[in-house]
Amino acid sequence: MSFIQVPKNSHFPIQNLPYGIFSTVQNVGLEPFYSLETFSQPLLTPSPPLLQPSPRVGVAIGDQILDLSVLAAYNFFQQGLPELPHALHIFSKPTLNAYMSLGKSVWSATRKFLQHLLSADVATLRDNTDLRHRAFVPQATARMHLPADIGDYTDFYCSREHATNVGVMFRGKDNALQPNWLHLPVGYHGRASSVVVSGTDIRRPAGQRLVSKENPTPMFAPSARMDFELEMAWLVGPGNELGEPVTIDKAKDHIFGMVVMNDWSARDIQNWEYVPLGPFLGKNFGTTISPWVVTLEALEPFLVNGPAQDPKPLAYLQESGPTAYDVHLEVKIKPAEAQDFHTICRSNLKYMYWSITQQLAHHTINGCNLRTGDLGGTGTLSGPVCQFSPFLCGLDSGTDDSYGSLLELSWSGSKEISIPRSTSTPDDVIKRKFIEDGDSILMTGWCEAPDGSYRVGFGECVGKLLPWRERGHMQG
């Protein structure tokens, strides 16, 4: 228990402590720093840039952010955590990269240290009103930034249910999965430059697409099949050298934590362009990630067995013990003309066929080098669907809402989904096949303690679709 009030369904109890990059209008933590006389030692290199309201490292607790740059400036780490020298330098940075590069033992020691400082029975922070005023920032007043400098972003395709659904739509039931799918975690390179933090508006892209199925002539137009993809993604901690694969038993040491991700997709652009080299402009106009990185250590209590793998993977992909995480996932939509968000998809990370450690080991088996801050998406996380009821299949969810994209929910645009205009008017519905201008998409995920006493959650990954903007030279 923390001395910070944390409601039972909060995503950010003391058991979580996810890391993020935030800024405030005034850097309330550091600004009045030089006039204080309460430190035992002067601030290490009190350089002027620190006095600017600049993005810095914090951890979320309840509805607050604990500003680690302030703790560092007050020499907390220097005095209590010898494993982490240069804490002020590391926690004053505008990305988590420096911290993420330090590795598991430092992350673990820091977690224990922060849990101690935040616990209800430790007085240091709890009873220092002045310091609490400096070190805590309400999440409501902070602006969140991308948590990492992402060198490369890879997107996998690891949900068997999603790959099957898409396969059935395009190739029929008998050839739904490609021959390689059950042998390796299929992945491809995405675009790092257009990964944005939750809250960033996404502009509808235009590009080449076919006029229609009946008239397969390419034309230039704004996408008419805008979609989301419910994904999660892992962030690389320490990297590996080019030519030096990471073995599967070491893969976990290279993953710092996870976020929720929306891989926005323009299905019509993708469909025309992707043969034979894969998705490109249908995906790279924007990818949204949640701002708080939940560490693998915080997720450890929620490890469960993943799906049985048959055929047995090749040796370099074999692992034992539970390797899946029980993360409840939801997608909500708020159509432009609606008042409230409405849940249209429920799924779970635990259904994913290939584990995140298999993804990382596969990624490096050829010697490919990962760098600190690299992002690995899971692929769309659809779940199993029971044709009768989730209960009969022993599923948490599993009605026909366990589809991680509108492509699946509308079955390639062949049916409409209904969304209440507001929670108070369930019969007044808005219809959607794909995302319309002004619609917002919100994704969230959380783990639930077995006794229901707390959640370890990811917060929100949200974005609104803006209309395409026409320009002089842009006509087809």
Place this chain on the structure above:
Amino acid sequence: MSFIQVPKNSHFPIQNLPYGIFSTVQNVGLEPFYSLETFSQPLLTPSPPLLQPSPRVGVAIGDQILDLSVLAAYNFFQQGLPELPHALHIFSKPTLNAYMSLGKSVWSATRKFLQHLLSADVATLRDNTDLRHRAFVPQATARMHLPADIGDYTDFYCSREHATNVGVMFRGKDNALQPNWLHLPVGYHGRASSVVVSGTDIRRPAGQRLVSKENPTPMFAPSARMDFELEMAWLVGPGNELGEPVTIDKAKDHIFGMVVMNDWSARDIQNWEYVPLGPFLGKNFGTTISPWVVTLEALEPFLVNGPAQDPKPLAYLQESGPTAYDVHLEVKIKPAEAQDFHTICRSNLKYMYWSITQQLAHHTINGCNLRTGDLGGTGTLSGPVCQFSPFLCGLDSGTDDSYGSLLELSWSGSKEISIPRSTSTPDDVIKRKFIEDGDSILMTGWCEAPDGSYRVGFGECVGKLLPWRERGHMQG
């Protein structure tokens, strides 16, 4: 003409002046700097890091490098080039990004300024023996580095001849080109982390591939079909904001210059993994680029008309005037057991169907943001082949060596190519279908002045293939 001696077939006459990042064992330019009394003004922020032998910006001239950080330290730019403030800061960086972000008018002014300083009839540098000793470094004693911090690397597929050759091999003559190929420059995202500078050894990757065509079972093994791809690549100058496409008439303003590139490929890994999301581990173990970035301005005199485009592209891809560059290209191989490099492929950038400006405009048409330093590969640059002789088709080259990969040269491994063991023993040949351990691949490219009086060249892009290294956990 420069006062620096430049042999007629050198790639680096005063008409070229390509930019690169180099380092030396001793930073001979700056080391003795503080004791000099010859400056009119003191050095701006003479910070200690400058005294280290660190990578910095130079331009190639003949067999020398002109160290721009030294010229900046001597206030040359401050005095002669007001368009370029902070020259010392910019030219002391370990990448070209800061300089490349400045844009066309600064690049152009700098080029004129350097051509003036280097010309045979300007005494400033020519007659200052001490300064010449500090400002020039023999290329033979310098180490070259990656020229840019590459945020994202995109590889296109823009040679019609290459796409057709590969298509014929895999789908037959009638369906060689995919339906989208003549409508848009097909491209996909590559891996930025594994782009390396010329001279870096490449390790043979292992991974999943099929046992054989007859036995299509996946196994784990080192690649048995190692290949090169002859490409060129452009580097982004000023970027564009997310959601703001670059129109084709402005595309050139966003390209700083070009390099020669070897997109090393493991055909067997690629072939098994690439459906449906494109190449991944078959490509991302290493991509080599030449160290000297030849500016578009230096290439301007070699603009020629590209291939006629039929069907007419959509409006956002339409451009007028010559848009192709007449760059002669060659690939040479030196087998492990051979003495010399032997040319196995001759091609030309001018044959490329989609221009580099079409590639850039297409890349951003959906709002995708490019950042300074991003790399755009052309795709394998095969050329037209005349079944009789190049002369009959009016081609420069065009015997059956205009194939930019071993996949094409050995026609998917169906025939061997012969390489003389040494230039003096043309009949003692070594056979190759794909690259063997210890083989080196060298690519080069140059433009030739119409009167043959000088070349504007790219230097060399070279790499050696190291054997796969087995590890404990790596068996399949």
